[in-house]
Amino acid sequence: MKIKNVMEMDYYELLNVSRNSSPQEIERAFELCKITYERDSIAHYSLLSEEDRKLVLERIEKAYETLRDSRKRKAYDVEMFESKKDYRERAFFRKTTEKLLIEDTTERASLWRKIKYLFFAPRKR
Amino acid sequence: MYQVNTESKGSLLSLRQGKEKTIWAVGGGKGGTGKSFVSASMAIHLASLEKDVTLIDADLGGPNLHTFLGMKDSNLDLGDFVTNKVPNLKDTVILTPFVGLKLIKGTENVLFMANMNYYKKMKLIRHIKTFDAKRVIIDIGTGASYNCIDFFLLSNPGILVVNPEPTSIENAYYFLKSCIIRILKVVTEFYGIEDLVNKIAVHIKDNSKSIYTFLNEIISHDKNSAHILFRALKRFNPCLIINNARSERDFLLGQSIVDVVKKYLVVDLNFLGAIPHDEKIHTSLKRLTPYLSTYPNSEVALSIRSIVEKLAYK
Numbered sequence: 001m002k003i004k005n006v007m008e009m010d011y012y013e014l015l016n017v018s019r020n021s022s023p024q025e026i027e028r029a030f031e032l033c034k035i036t037y038e039r040d041s042i043a044h045y046s047l048l049s050e051e052d053r054k055l056v057l058e059r060i061e062k063a064y065e066t067l068r069d070s071r072k073r074k075a076y077d078v079e080m081f082e083s084k085k086d087y088r089e090r091a092f093f094r095k096t097t098e099k100l101l102i103e104d105t106t107e108r109a110s111l112w113r114k115i116k117y118l119f120f121a122p123r124k125r
Numbered sequence: 126m127y128q129v130n131t132e133s134k135g136s137l138l139s140l141r142q143g144k145e146k147t148i149w150a151v152g153g154g155k156g157g158t159g160k161s162f163v164s165a166s167m168a169i170h171l172a173s174l175e176k177d178v179t180l181i182d183a184d185l186g187g188p189n190l191h192t193f194l195g196m197k198d199s200n201l202d203l204g205d206f207v208t209n210k211v212p213n214l215k216d217t218v219i220l221t222p223f224v225g226l227k228l229i230k231g232t233e234n235v236l237f238m239a240n241m242n243y244y245k246k247m248k249l250i251r252h253i254k255t256f257d258a259k260r261v262i263i264d265i266g267t268g269a270s271y272n273c274i275d276f277f278l279l280s281n282p283g284i285l286v287v288n289p290e291p292t293s294i295e296n297a298y299y300f301l302k303s304c305i306i307r308i309l310k311v312v313t314e315f316y317g318i319e320d321l322v323n324k325i326a327v328h329i330k331d332n333s334k335s336i337y338t339f340l341n342e343i344i345s346h347d348k349n350s351a352h353i354l355f356r357a358l359k360r361f362n363p364c365l366i367i368n369n370a371r372s373e374r375d376f377l378l379g380q381s382i383v384d385v386v387k388k389y390l391v392v393d394l395n396f397l398g399a400i401p402h403d404e405k406i407h408t409s410l411k412r413l414t415p416y417l418s419t420y421p422n423s424e425v426a427l428s429i430r431s432i433v434e435k436l437a438y439k
Contacts, residue, residue: 003344003355005337006388016384035374036381043381046295047389056388 006056010080011063014056019077023068030064033057148253148261149436150183150280154296156267158288159368160184162406162416164264165193166429169223169417171260171437176225179218179258183249183276184266185241188231194221195413196228204232206252207245214252223415227258246272250279260437269296269303278304282395283363284436287382289375294382301390305358312357318350337391358391366432367399375399397435400428 004013012019015029036043037057044053066072151164164180172178182190182203191197201210201217211217218227241249253261265276277283283304287297313319321343344351367379379396386394403425409416417426 003337003340003391009388016387032377032380033384035377036384041381042289042291042294043378044385045291047298047385 006052007059011067011076014060014063015067017067019081023070026064026067030060030068033060033064146256146259146261147437148263148280150263150265150277150283151286152265152273152277152283152300153286153293154267154269154300155288155293158286158293159400159406160266160286161189161193161264162410163284163286163366163368163400163429164262165190165415166417166426167433168226168262169194169415170430170433171262172223172226174433174437175260177259178225179227179229179256179261180221181229181253181261181263182231183263184231185272186266186268188233188266190228190264191230192413193410193415194223194226194228195415196221197413199233200230202230202232203249207232207241207249214249214256241272243271246275250275253279269300271307274300274303274307277363278307278361282436284397285363285365285394286368287365288369289367289371289378297382298386298390301363301386301392304361304363305390305392308357308361309354312354313350316350316353318347318353321347321350340391355391359393362393362395364395364397364436366397369402370399371402397432398428400425400432 006014012021015026015033017026017029021029034057035041037048037053037060039053048056066076149167151160151167153160161182161184168178168180180190180194182188184190185203188203196219200219203217205211206214206217214229217229219230221228253263263276263280265273267273277300285297285300287293313321340351340355343354365379365382367375370376370378376399379399383394383396386392401424403420403423405420405423406416406425409419416423417429420426
């Protein structure tokens with residue numbers, strides 16, 4: 001378990017959108033983040049230094065640039081998620097990987113996964 | 126003429142049978158943000174729906190809820206319970222002009238109530254928890270003292286009332302950080318992991334922006350303890366109301382604050398809505414008439430109704 005700080009969050013977490021968000025939802029989320037972290041905003045008053053604010057805003061802009069472009073978004077998804085080992089492991093029990101959501105499993109879900117493994121061991125590819 | 130409520134035994138029995146009681150505590154740190162107005166208005170509307178709401182004025186330094194409800198007479202109040210003049214909190218309950226709404230007034234006669242000691246505070250908290258009402262709304266008042274924070278953490282959920290001003294936001298963040306530290310302290314004492322936490326506690330005291338650093342260092346030392354602390358924090362889900370919103374940007378401020386708090390304080394805040402500014406609130410207060418009764422169709426009234434229904438029936 002690792003608690004992520006802002007610099008470690010992926011682009012979806014940064015913009016507070018889900019991985020299957022539409023381009024319009026991503027645009028709206030970006031507009032809100034821009035208003036939140038712009039210089040004149042009072043939302044971050046007393047919590048963020050000017051340096052932290054600029055850093056997070058840069059990351060948010062980079063996130064938006066990547067996710068608004070479908071080609072860049074797909075490449076990012078492959079790099080960040082689909083190439084990871086645990087993504088492939090979870091995909092065994094799903095009909096299609098397109099519907100798979102990567103998120104931290106709850107304890108109950110991990111327990112259920114262990115039980116499933118006892119009865120339905122994954123096929124080796 | 127108002128009477129002390131003498132509820133039947135039936136409602137106590139229903140509590141024992143597991144009838145759910147909700148406690149909403151309204152706070153926020155800064156004074157003058159409209160906590161008392163919001164508490165009173167929410168209670169009035171909720172009572173019109175549920176018929177069993179008790180409003181408690183736990184603003185120990187400056188109780189005003191009776192004024193917002195248009196009640197001037199003196200009655201038994203919280204001070205009488207805290208000073209043991211009456212044995213039970215329910216003995217201080219008074220009826221209000223609103224059907225289904227009861228009030229426990231803040232004290233007018235006991236001075237220095239704000240300096241209530243630990244034992245009196247715990248006695249009050251015990252009685253609130255077992256109080257015989259389906260819905261309890263507590264106005265905890267101003268500041269981030271231990272008393273305010275413990276009343277806030279007693280609730281499910283707590284409600285922060287913030288104005289779209291830097292001072293109010295600053296105090297709200299200070300209040301939230303104080304709540305986080307209080308939760309961590311209570312949890313570490315309960316689970317006996319104080320020694321580990323004390324070694325790393327200097328991070329929290331010196332620089333409360335480094336909650337991530339603090340939790341990640343705990344993880345590196347003891348994953349189980351970190352898991353306990355993280356789950357305790359994740360169960361802390363206060364709500365947020367923006368009061369006195371004047372511009373479109375003020376109405377969006379709530380979502381911005383939710384995002385900032387999630388990213389930097391590891392807390393999931395739930396934005397309930399924004400209440401627009403209205404000069405008629407002050408006019409009603411001066412006339413000692415409840416705003417919601419006088420202007421039931423105003424935008425403020427509609428916002429409050431929407432917030433209450435969102436919270437009560439989500």
